Amino acid sequence: xxxxxxxxxxxxxxxxxxxxxxxxxxxxxxxxxxxxxxxxxxxxxxxxxxxxxxxxxxxxxxxxxxxxxxxxxxxxxxxxxxxxxxxxxxxxxxxxxxxxxxxxxxxxxxxxxxxxxxxxxxxxxxxxxxxxxxxxxxxxxxxxxxxxx
Amino acid sequence: xxxxxxxxxxxxxxxxxxxxxxxxxxxxxxxxxxxxxxxxxxxxxxxxxxxxxxxxxxxxxxxxxxxxxxxxxxxxxxxxxxxxxxxxxxxxxxxxxxxxxxxxxxxxxxxxxxxxxxxxxxxxxxxxxxxxxxxxxxxxxxxxxxxxx
Amino acid sequence: xxxxxxxxxxxxxxxxxxxxxxxxxxxxxxxxxxxxxxxxxxxxxxxxxxxxxxxxxxxxxxxxxxxxxxxxxxxxxxxxxxx
Amino acid sequence: xxxxxxxxxxxxxxxxxxxxxxxxxxxxxxxxxxxxxxxxxxxxxxxxxxxxxxxxxxxxxxxxxxxxxxxxxxxxxxxxxxx
Numbered sequence: 001x002x003x004x005x006x007x008x009x010x011x012x013x014x015x016x017x018x019x020x021x022x023x024x025x026x027x028x029x030x031x032x033x034x035x036x037x038x039x040x041x042x043x044x045x046x047x048x049x050x051x052x053x054x055x056x057x058x059x060x061x062x063x064x065x066x067x068x069x070x071x072x073x074x075x076x077x078x079x080x081x082x083x084x085x086x087x088x089x090x091x092x093x094x095x096x097x098x099x100x101x102x103x104x105x106x107x108x109x110x111x112x113x114x115x116x117x118x119x120x121x122x123x124x125x126x127x128x129x130x131x132x133x134x135x136x137x138x139x140x141x142x143x144x145x146x147x148x149x
Numbered sequence: 150x151x152x153x154x155x156x157x158x159x160x161x162x163x164x165x166x167x168x169x170x171x172x173x174x175x176x177x178x179x180x181x182x183x184x185x186x187x188x189x190x191x192x193x194x195x196x197x198x199x200x201x202x203x204x205x206x207x208x209x210x211x212x213x214x215x216x217x218x219x220x221x222x223x224x225x226x227x228x229x230x231x232x233x234x235x236x237x238x239x240x241x242x243x244x245x246x247x248x249x250x251x252x253x254x255x256x257x258x259x260x261x262x263x264x265x266x267x268x269x270x271x272x273x274x275x276x277x278x279x280x281x282x283x284x285x286x287x288x289x290x291x292x293x294x295x296x297x298x
Numbered sequence: 299x300x301x302x303x304x305x306x307x308x309x310x311x312x313x314x315x316x317x318x319x320x321x322x323x324x325x326x327x328x329x330x331x332x333x334x335x336x337x338x339x340x341x342x343x344x345x346x347x348x349x350x351x352x353x354x355x356x357x358x359x360x361x362x363x364x365x366x367x368x369x370x371x372x373x374x375x376x377x378x379x380x381x
Numbered sequence: 382x383x384x385x386x387x388x389x390x391x392x393x394x395x396x397x398x399x400x401x402x403x404x405x406x407x408x409x410x411x412x413x414x415x416x417x418x419x420x421x422x423x424x425x426x427x428x429x430x431x432x433x434x435x436x437x438x439x440x441x442x443x444x445x446x447x448x449x450x451x452x453x454x455x456x457x458x459x460x461x462x463x464x
Contacts, residue, residue, distance in 0.1 A: 010161070011160060011161055011164065011179075012159070012160055012161035015160065015181075019237075023186070024185050024186050024187060025183050025185070025237075026182065026183055026184075026185045027180070027181070027182060027183070028179075028180070028181040028183065029178075029179070029180050029257075030160075030177075030178070030179045030180075031176070031177065031178050031179075031250065031253070031254065032164075032176070032177040033175065033176060033250065033381050034174050034175055034176070034177065035175075036173050036174070036175045036248060037172070037173050038173060049380075050304055050305060050308075051380075052302070052304060052354075052357070052373060052375070054357055055354060055357035055373070058357050059357075080380060080381075088168075088174075091381070092380070092381050099185065101180065101182065101261060101265070101464070102292065104180070105180065105257075105258050105261065108178075108254075109254050109258070112250060112254065112381055115380040115381035116250075116379065116380060116381040117377070117378060117379070118378055118380075119378055119379075119380025119381060120375070120378050120380070121378060121379060121380035121381075122304055122305035122375065122376060122378070122379065123379055124305075133305050133306045133309075133376065134379055135376075135377075135379075136376065136377035136378065136379045137379075140379070143251065182464050198463075199387055199388060200463075201385065201387060201437075201440070201456060201458065203440055204437060204440035204456070207440050208440075229463060229464075240464070241463070241464050250381065261464055264463040264464035265462065265463060265464040266460070266461060266462070267461055267463075268461055268462075268463025268464060269458070269461050269463070270461060270462060270463035270464075271387055271388035271458065271459060271461070271462060272462055273388075282388050282389045282392075282459065283462055284459075284460075284462075285459065285460035285461065285462045286462075289462070
């Protein structure tokens with residue numbers, strides 16, 4: 001399942017919901033991305049995530065299907081927030097459920113690497129006296145390329 | 150931090166506690182291992198985890214330190230339960246916190262691979278008419294060897 | 299044709315979307331960029347370094363030679379950075 | 382010397398631990414295994430296939446040539462399988 005929303009999420013609630021729907025789960029991997037309180041050594045006031053409504057959902061669905069086809073997963077979830085977020089707030093949640101640990105761990109890693117470079121989001125960091133759009137990192141591209149999408 | 154205990158754990162509670170202690174967290178990776186309801190196609194009644202008190206804590210502490218030296222982590226937690234556990238019950242929890250996602254994800258993966266082959270635990274699976282000790286898997290050894298410990 | 303702009307491209311042009319009527323000589327994304335670049339100096343500046351701009355047609359990433367029609371939705375944005 | 386047994390080794394021998402006094406000719410783990418194997422048929426059976434047995438001395442994994450003293454705690458167990 002994928003959700004693109006402004007609201008916060010609860011890891012425990014989402015895990016509970018997924019466990020109710022799925023039988024014989026042996027492994028749960030999760031990843032949470034959080035707004036840090038520094039942006040390039042400066043105190044961050046907020047981070048605003050802009051996205052492309054419609055395309056975001058389409059691309060997240062596509063990559064979730066890719067994960068489901070590559071690994072033996074019982075279930076998966078991607079929640080990505082948008083809007084203005086403050087330091088310490090959750091940005092993104094990925095959860096994968098499988099029988100065996102390898103499938104859950106690798107697919108979770110794959111999904112988060114992919115989101116970094118292919119999720120149609122752009123981040124504006126507001127600091128005390130200025131603001132700037134976050135540039136994509138080459139290192140993120142290298143991470144993502146190892147999955148051979 | 151490491152904990153070896155019979156009691157259950159709460160992912161959300163542990164994450165909250167770790168977030169309170171740590172500043173500027175950008176990434177949280179977690180893994181939960183759960184008792185499945187089948188053992189070699191038979192219905193599982195329970196899985197009893199035996200361990201070597203003292204050695205378990207010592208080895209878990211050692212590998213946690215190894216993870217902290219290999220990756221830039223803000224915090225880490227390993228909780229491993231022992232005793233008789235029933236299908237659907239939690240067995241193990243690994244949580245890693247870092248600024249950047251790569252450190253949290255890779256160290257979490259490392260810790261769970263290591264626990265599979267080097268955690269001094271032995272599992273007894275009880276099924277309807279019998280019981281057996283779970284054999285270590287060669288595939289788990291291969292997974293663990295890639296970390297070059 | 300509906301055109302969408304995101305991130306610093308939106309800021310540079312000063313709008314997040316606009317509708318234009320495709321003229322016959324705009325066949326692909328490259329043609330569209332040339333057309334937009336001539337509107338004024340803001341557009342010209344935004345499209346001066348194409349290495350940092352990505353394009354989509356109807357919500358699919360495409361390259362600069364992609365053919366376009368008046369019914370398509372085109373978007374311009376920097377490299378994505380979610381997660 | 383305190384000796385601990387785990388998993389099917391414990392089941393096979395019928396106890397989880399025992400104390401023995403090391404005699405002078407037991408210098409290492411291999412000697413200890415030979416000594417234990419002669420106690421009775423249960424021990425003999427357990428120690429018949431050493432490829433599936435691991436050893437620790439004072440809670441550190443060691444190999445079969447490891448020297449041992451009367452003060453050491455030795456444990457025998459199958460390959461570990463946590464997580």
